[in-house]
Amino acid sequence: MRKRTTSIPVNHFDGELNAGIFVEKISFKDLPGFEELERPERHDRHSFFLLENGTITLEIDFKKYKIRSPAVIYMHPNQVHRILAFENVMVSSLGINNENLNPAYLKLLEEITPAKPLLLKKETFSLISGAVSLCLRFSKRNPDKLYHxxxxDSCNAWVALVISLYLEQSGPTDKLSRFEVVTKAFKEILEHHYATVKRPAAYAQKLNISTPxxxxxxxxxxxxxxxYHIQQRTILEAKRLLYHSDRSVKEIAFELGYDNYPYFSRLFTNISGMTPLAFRNKNLD
Structure with a gap:
């Protein structure tokens, strides 16, 4: 049986030398046992991966993705993920914190949700691969005076290329309707307040518009x-905590802003199709 913890494990990239930036190229043939790889976790920074070779199956926030190379994968700091399977994988990875990201890129990344893995065409793969190669080379030049x-800058170029792919997929942002602009602003606020703000009127007030x-x-x-969106975002976080921690359902309900435990349990059941305890037990198998 999988051992749970009091909270979702966070990979802090301990021991790095690059002050908030971690870059590496790895082959899964060189990594330790699969039990270590399949441990669910989330990172303390933004994670970017260039899948250069092979096939990997990931679970990201309870959704499974079977990804074949070449592909790019981006994960927000709060997304819980684990590796389910892999075959002949070669991947370059970048972990970068908010302080090292271009502020404009950080804002755009916050808007990319959910961030699904993207398959790459040959041309695009070649372009991103060149940027990644530059990052890896600079990461080994610690003696340089302008090393950091x-x-x-090279890692932000990698980030920019990935963002451009997601933006291309979502369509032009300069042609958003008024409805889409307001919805985008609402989702940005929701991400920061879903655990404490439940009433649509409160979000409308923050946006200086009427609730209707x-x-x-x-x-x-x-x-x-x-x-619907408030409830879905809250229940996603509840699933994360139920699956990856040993906090009681009542503790989780309280943490997510629900003093009324029976109401929270009914809400979870209506949205997920099973009770919180049934969800936890199912995912312990």
């Missing part, structure tokens, strides 16, 4: 009302 600046208009915008842009 060179590493930071906020609901109209969000429903037109997504097909679902504001309450």
């Amino acid at each position: 600046s060179l590493l930071k 208009y906020l609901n109209e915008c969000v429903k037109n842009a997504t097909g679902y009302p504001v309450t």
